Amino acid sequence: MASKIILHIGLQKSGTTYLQEVLGTCTAGLAEAGVLYPLAAEAPRPGAVENHEHAMYGLLGTEFPWVGEDRAAELREGWERLSARIRAWPGTVLLSAEALAVIRTPAIRRLLDVLDCPDLDVLVTARSLGRSLPSLWQQHIRNGRAGTFEDYLQVLAEQRDRPNDDIEQVLELHLWRAFALGGLVRRWAAEAGTGRVRVVTNAGSPPQLLWSRFSQAIGMLDFAGRPSADVLGKRTHAGLTAEETILLGSLNYALSQANWSREEAARVRDTVVNDGFLTRVERGPRNVIPEAWRSRVLQWGESDVLDLLGSGVGLVGDVEDLRYEPGRELQEPPTARDVSKASAVAVLAVAEAFKQTPAPPEPPAAQHRPRRLFRTSV
Numbered sequence: 001m002a003s004k005i006i007l008h009i010g011l012q013k014s015g016t017t018y019l020q021e022v023l024g025t026c027t028a029g030l031a032e033a034g035v036l037y038p039l040a041a042e043a044p045r046p047g048a049v050e051n052h053e054h055a056m057y058g059l060l061g062t063e064f065p066w067v068g069e070d071r072a073a074e075l076r077e078g079w080e081r082l083s084a085r086i087r088a089w090p091g092t093v094l095l096s097a098e099a100l101a102v103i104r105t106p107a108i109r110r111l112l113d114v115l116d117c118p119d120l121d122v123l124v125t126a127r128s129l130g131r132s133l134p135s136l137w138q139q140h141i142r143n144g145r146a147g148t149f150e151d152y153l154q155v156l157a158e159q160r161d162r163p164n165d166d167i168e169q170v171l172e173l174h175l176w177r178a179f180a181l182g183g184l185v186r187r188w189a190a191e192a193g194t195g196r197v198r199v200v201t202n203a204g205s206p207p208q209l210l211w212s213r214f215s216q217a218i219g220m221l222d223f224a225g226r227p228s229a230d231v232l233g234k235r236t237h238a239g240l241t242a243e244e245t246i247l248l249g250s251l252n253y254a255l256s257q258a259n260w261s262r263e264e265a266a267r268v269r270d271t272v273v274n275d276g277f278l279t280r281v282e283r284g285p286r287n288v289i290p291e292a293w294r295s296r297v298l299q300w301g302e303s304d305v306l307d308l309l310g311s312g313v314g315l316v317g318d319v320e321d322l323r324y325e326p327g328r329e330l331q332e333p334p335t336a337r338d339v340s341k342a343s344a345v346a347v348l349a350v351a352e353a354f355k356q357t358p359a360p361p362e363p364p365a366a367q368h369r370p371r372r373l374f375r376t377s378v
Contacts, residue, residue, distance in 0.1 A: 002036075002086050002093040004119040006218055009188070010098030011178055013135040014125040015202045015210045017049055020096050022211055024050035026227045033223040034091035038082055052097045055082040059114065063107040064099055065171050086115070094218060101178035104168065108191045120196060122188050123217050125210070126181055127202040129301045130324030134287035136175075138240040142273065144265060146253035149245075153293050160300065180300075181322070182307020194312045201317030208232045217316045241284040243334035243342045244277045251346070268350065276349030277342065284338055285331045294326035 010016055023030070023037045030037055039050050057064060058079030061072030086093050101124070103111070112120065137152050159173050160180075167173045167183065178184055181199070189197045200217050202210045211232055215221045240248060248269065255265040277283065289297050301324040309319065 002089050002091065002117055004092040004121070005086070005115055005117040006092065006094045006121045006123060007100065008094065008096040008098075008123045008125070008214075009100035011101050011124060011126050011132070011181075011184075012098045013132045013139070014098075014127050015207070016051075016096065016098045016125060018207055018210065019125065019214055020049050020051045022227050022231055023094070023096065025231050029223055029226060030094070030220065033220060035218070035220060035223075036085070036089045036091065036093045038085045038093070038095070040078075052082060052095045053099055055079045056097045056100060056111075060103060060107050060111065063103050063171075065102075065174055083114070092218075101184060102174035104171075104177070105187060105191065108188060112191055120192060122192050122197045123200060123214070124181070124185060124188075124197070125200045125202055125214065126322060127204060128322050128324045129179065129297050129304070130289055130326070130329075131204060132179060133297065134289060135239055138245045138287050141245050141249045141252065142240060142269065144252050144262070144269065146249045146256065148249070149287065150290055150293065153290070153296075157296065179304075180307075181304045182311055185308060185311050185313045189311060189313055195314070198314035198316055199308065201315070201319065201321035203318065203321045213317045239286065240273070240277065241334075241342075242287050242331075243284050243338040244273075245287055246334065246339055247342045247346060248272065271349050271353045272346040275353065276345045279349075280342075280345055284334060284342070288329045288331060289324075289326070291329075294324075294329065298324050298326055 008016070008019070024039065027037050027039060037050075038052070054075050055078045057067045057072055058075035058077070061067055062069060082095075100111070133153070133156070134149070137149050140152060156175065159167075160176055162170070162173060164183065167176050167180065168187070176183075177187075185197050185199060198217055200210070200213050202213075211227075212221070251269070251272065252265070255268065260268070301322070305319060305322050308315075308322070
């Protein structure tokens with residue numbers, strides 16, 4: 001049985017994908033130092049991000065609002081495989097699944113009971129709401145939604161104003177169950193112990209700084225088989241820029257109005273993003289909090305930081321990384337010309353994909369049969 005378990009529970013948009021990619025490249029070095037980062041396969045798959053999200057779906061199922069019972073049943077075997085590896089490893093096991101940030105107290109208890117490890121630490125990577133919320137919105141659009149950033153923030157504001165008991169107990173209020181950082185760490189500290197929970201702050205750049213802080217938090221600041229400088233310097237999950245997000249949201253609306261299937265619409269979006277947007281040399285400015293919402297987001301962030309500092313949990317990094325600075329949001333909103341440039345790239349990407357698709361075979365030419373003459377009897 002593992003002598004120690006470290007649970008990295010997110011947050012989403014806090015650098016989790018970057019950390020998981022780095023961890024996936026140095027599993028051998030970690031194992032030599034006594035830390036198991038279990039992979040889904042014996043060797044990392046090219047381009048794959050190795051994490052334990054699906055295994056947690058298999059264990060906790062519909063505790064995640066986006067996971068249905070059928071999907072959970074399909075993934076149950078993945079949890080069983082992971083559980084077997086945890087039981088077989090004599091040293092430290094490191095698990096990373098950002099979705100764990102949204103689960104409620106009964107699910108936390110169930111997970112800790114199943115893991116049954118007296119030496120268990122919980123790590124939360126986090127950054128400011130001023131960076132997280134724009135990233136969440138563009139991912140929301142990238143997943144097929146429409147609407148404006150202001151509309152999205154209005155929904156979040158209505159949820160944030162609900163009583164704390166609702167946020168803790170209502171399944172659908174999962175975003176603030178994760179991103180209200182003080183509430184998140186208190187929830188986990190109540191079950192795992194205050195001294196067992198730490199927050200690792202993400203300054204945003206350079207990415208190596210997040211890895212250094214994370215390595216410190218897991219007690220592996222130096223170990224044999226460290227990832228290369230190229231891996232550490234790599235940025236993952238390139239987000240959409242402001243004009244790209246506006247365009248993609250409009251495209252999502254048009255696809256829904258035209259009754260395209262989810263699969264067909266996803267193929268179009270993937271083509272536009274991967275073959276169009278991500279190939280642009282000049283992509284424009286990033287998404288930022290709209291001016292009318294900056295004071296509200298500042299208030300949310302300050303409240304969360306104060307709650308975090310009063311919780312007693314450990315901190316690795318600088319608390320200032322968690323504070324939103326509206327005064328730094330100096331960029332202008334994208335112009336119609338900016339959006340039209342992104343539109344041209346999107347149309348070209350779809351046209352190129354269409355051009356590369358083999359044309360369907362032409363139907364065979366009609367067979368002309370000789371006419372039969374029928375003589376009638378009189």
